[in-house]
Amino acid sequence: MLLNRKILTLDEFTIQQLREFPHATGELSNLLRDLGLAAKRVNVEVNKAGLVDILGDAGSTNVQGEDVKKLDVFANDQFTGVLRHGISCAGIASEELDDYVAFDDAVSRQSKYVCLFDPLDGSGNIDVNVSIGTIFGIYRRVTGKGELASKADFLQAGINQVAAGYIVYGSSTMLVYATRRGVNGFTLDPSIGEFTLSHPDIKCPPSGGIYSVNHGNFFRYEKGVQNYITACQKKDKTSGGPYTQRYIGSMVSDVHRNLIKGGIFMYPGTVDKPKGKLRLLYECNPFAFIVEVAGGKATNGRQRILDIVPTELHQRTPMFIGSREMMDELEQNMTLS
Numbered sequence: 397m398l399l400n401r402k403i404l405t406l407d408e409f410t411i412q413q414l415r416e417f418p419h420a421t422g423e424l425s426n427l428l429r430d431l432g433l434a435a436k437r438v439n440v441e442v443n444k445a446g447l448v449d450i451l452g453d454a455g456s457t458n459v460q461g462e463d464v465k466k467l468d469v470f471a472n473d474q475f476t477g478v479l480r481h482g483i484s485c486a487g488i489a490s491e492e493l494d495d496y497v498a499f500d501d502a503v504s505r506q507s508k509y510v511c512l513f514d515p516l517d518g519s520g521n522i523d524v525n526v527s528i529g530t531i532f533g534i535y536r537r538v539t540g541k542g543e544l545a546s547k548a549d550f551l552q553a554g555i556n557q558v559a560a561g562y563i564v565y566g567s568s569t570m571l572v573y574a575t576r577r578g579v580n581g582f583t584l585d586p587s588i589g590e591f592t593l594s595h596p597d598i599k600c601p602p603s604g605g606i607y608s609v610n611h612g613n614f615f616r617y618e619k620g621v622q623n624y625i626t627a628c629q630k631k632d633k634t635s636g637g638p639y640t641q642r643y644i645g646s647m648v649s650d651v652h653r654n655l656i657k658g659g660i661f662m663y664p665g666t667v668d669k670p671k672g673k674l675r676l677l678y679e680c681n682p683f684a685f686i687v688e689v690a691g692g693k694a695t696n697g698r699q700r701i702l703d704i705v706p707t708e709l710h711q712r713t714p715m716f717i718g719s720r721e722m723m724d725e726l727e728q729n730m731t732l733s
Contacts, residue, residue, distance in 0.1 A: 405582075421508075427484040431571075432571060434479070467519065475488070496545070518646025531678060532561055561686065562686070582594060603720075607660050613666050627729065664697065664714045665714040692720055696713045701715065
């Protein structure tokens with residue numbers, strides 16, 4: 397079988413990017429390839445989840461008080477293990493762990509980066525075969541080389557990310573990552589077991605026809621959010637007709653679709669949960685970085701997500717993210733309320 401050599405693998409692409417920066421150490425490229433390796437391992441288990449005893453609850457709850465799924469535990473172990481045994485990560489923080497983990501060995505102490513991740517977003521959908529994913533953000537640590545990573549390395553504003561990305565485990569498995577130079581998507585080719593460049597230089601359309609929100613909480617949202625949702629439903633034909641609602645309940649899937657096709661994803665706070673449910677460090681910051689690099693916007697309804705300085709590892713925040721023109725319209729409604 398002849399391979400199409402016009403298609404770059406993830407490894408080839410990161411090496412090609414590295415060549416443009418003669419003084420780069422290659423650590424970030426190594427870290428991205430490590431994350432790709434962990435994703436391939438998780439993908440194997442996701443694809444055969446119905447055939448082995450890996451579905452369902454693991455019988456415990458995470459620091460958020462949420463039931464931990466067996467595949468959650470597996471994914472967390474894979475990403476933690478690959479990064480621990482690599483040479484480009486000084487420590488990790490995970491949605492599934494109570495605290496950060498600093499890698500205490502000579503090689504890891506010399507690493508420049510720390511990685512924060514949600515190992516399996518949308519895990520409530522595991523048992524019903526709906527797309528799920530992994531989300532990650534990478535920061536240059538503030539502690540010095542040779543030192544053990546500290547909490548300060550992880551409690552950084554999202555604007556300090558050097559890279560961020562996500563993996564969708566769906567009809568095909570896709571890894572999308574952003575640096576300040578752009579956003580690129582790679583689809584896993586099962587015939588060679590490699591992520592291959594399929595979506596180069598992704599740009600978020602300035603507008604779209606899709607809004608993603610849990611309508612069941614409509615009357616628990618603040619007035620500005622209610623007004624915007626109502627406006628989405630009332631648009632006339634001269635403005636493209638009413639928007640279509642698409643809400644999967646898996647943030648990775650919803651934001652990925654809107655990033656490609658144009659749209660807005662909303663996870664507002666409610667009367668009983670004003671800070672919402674999403675985690676700033678593991679979900680919101682990575683997606684805000686990706687979508688902003690692609691030309692979109694992300695806020696908590698009042699403030700740019702990437703400017704929020706976290707005070708705790710598992711901090712929550714409302715989240716509004718998507719196409720720039722739709723975000724502008726949302727902000728107008730929030731201001732008027």
